[in-house]
Amino acid sequence: MIRAKRKTGLIFFPAFDWAISPTHPEREERLLYTQDQVMEEGLLDVPGIREYRVRPAKYSDLQRVHFCVPDEQSMATESHLISAGGCLVAADAVMKKEVESAFALVRPPGHHAMKVVHGNRGFCNINIEAVMVEYIRDVYGVKKVAIVDTDCHHGDGTQDVYWHDPNVLFISMHQDGRTLYPGSGFAEENGGANARGATINIPLPPRTGEKGFLYALDELVMPLLEKFEPEIVINSAGQDNHFDDPITHMNFSAKGYAELNARLKPDLAVLEGGYSVEKALPYVNVGIIMAMAGMDTSTVKEPGYDKHYAPQAPDITDYITNLMGTLKDQFLINPPAPHPAKNGEIITTSKRIFYDTDMINENQDERLVRCRDCAGALAIDSHSSKGNKMMGVHIPKDVCPMCQKMAEKWVNEALDNKKFHHIFLQDRTKCTYEVLR
Incomplete structure (x- = not known):
């Protein structure tokens, strides 16, 4: 058989x-x-x-x-x-x-x-x-x-x-x-x-x-x-x-x-x-x-x-x-060398993304904490041609105190900024997701 x-x-x-x-x-x-x-x-x-x-x-x-x-x-x-x-x-x-x-x-x-x-x-x-x-x-x-x-x-x-x-x-x-x-x-x-x-x-x-x-x-x-x-x-x-x-x-x-x-x-x-x-x-x-x-x-x-x-x-x-x-x-x-930025430095990146199926254009600006102790706190400022403007803050698993503090700072700054239609907090350490606006 x-x-x-x-x-x-x-x-x-x-x-x-x-x-x-x-x-x-x-x-x-x-x-x-x-x-x-x-x-x-x-x-x-x-x-x-x-x-x-x-x-x-x-x-x-x-x-x-x-x-x-x-x-x-x-x-x-x-x-x-x-x-x-x-x-x-x-x-x-x-x-x-x-x-x-x-x-x-x-x-x-x-x-x-x-x-x-x-x-x-x-x-x-x-x-x-x-x-x-x-x-x-x-x-x-x-x-x-x-x-x-x-x-x-x-x-x-x-x-x-x-x-x-x-x-x-x-x-x-x-x-x-x-x-x-x-x-x-x-x-x-x-x-x-x-x-x-x-x-x-x-x-x-x-x-x-x-x-x-x-x-x-x-x-x-x-x-x-x-x-x-x-x-x-x-x-x-x-x-x-x-x-x-x-x-x-x-x-x-x-x-x-x-x-x-x-x-x-x-x-x-x-x-x-x-x-x-x-x-x-x-x-x-x-x-x-x-x-x-x-x-x-x-x-x-x-x-x-x-x-x-x-x-x-x-x-x-x-x-x-x-x-x-x-x-x-x-x-x-000869694997890639570590990023040269100092610990705690904020690294910024801009991206332009096209949704070919739905014909949407998106602009993204990222901020990442350069961190030697965790994956780094991440903030994403995104807006699309549909008119939605959002801020998403990501807290990685096993976050370190420095990145935890920076994530909280970014959330508070976003809440004070009236330009965002949507604000989200994704906390992978606590396994929670909050819609703050």
């Missing part, structure tokens, strides 16, 4: 009632073919593979991560809450040791949703991985987490959420931002002043195949994980690197995805992108499920493989070999 070597949980939520538009790549039927394929392969009948029912996340779960403007109700539909909640179900199953790994096959996706949310960008409103990570940290006391994002698009939202957190290692393997949305994810983007080297970007050239992905995994990703020693590893499992995906330009196959997952051995995987709804997504998902369960994936194959797949070209192989040499030197041999 075929049996799962690793007990694996599956969580399905196709979100039948939510789509950006009837013809949009992120639409209702994205997961219907996957469900059919899982049934056809009989995976739910394999001993050791267990399906779980979803539950909706609460607004308080979102408040661990985001500043939603004007509020969570405006940014998250019921489908968004259930998608995030499906990730929490997966987390519970693993953390309670009911299974060894779990895969949340849910939509809408989330890795382009940043800390401040004014609308939908990159098909994402709520960062479902980050909601899951902060839930795990609060409920189960986990401190160090690694997220490996294998979506074809740079996970700029997850990077933004954890930019200042030295206890979350974020690694993104993606198509070079010079050739694809969102136009970011370069090697020099390596973390904020208090978290240098905790963000790792691996921008791969168009036409990268499994040879390139697996080489990057073996040469850089796995050594980085070994060095960081996370308590839990999460795969942000976007599948739009597939050679048949209609909106990207990569050369990965279902078998390649399965092999990557088998080598990575994540505790949790969360579906992100992947828009070849019939030709690729069902087979990639099946391959990942089988890999997570420790099953033989040598027979995983999509219908168009023999006709459309071509081995990685030599020039791409040479490019990736050189790139890995550079990145290994930058992050393993």
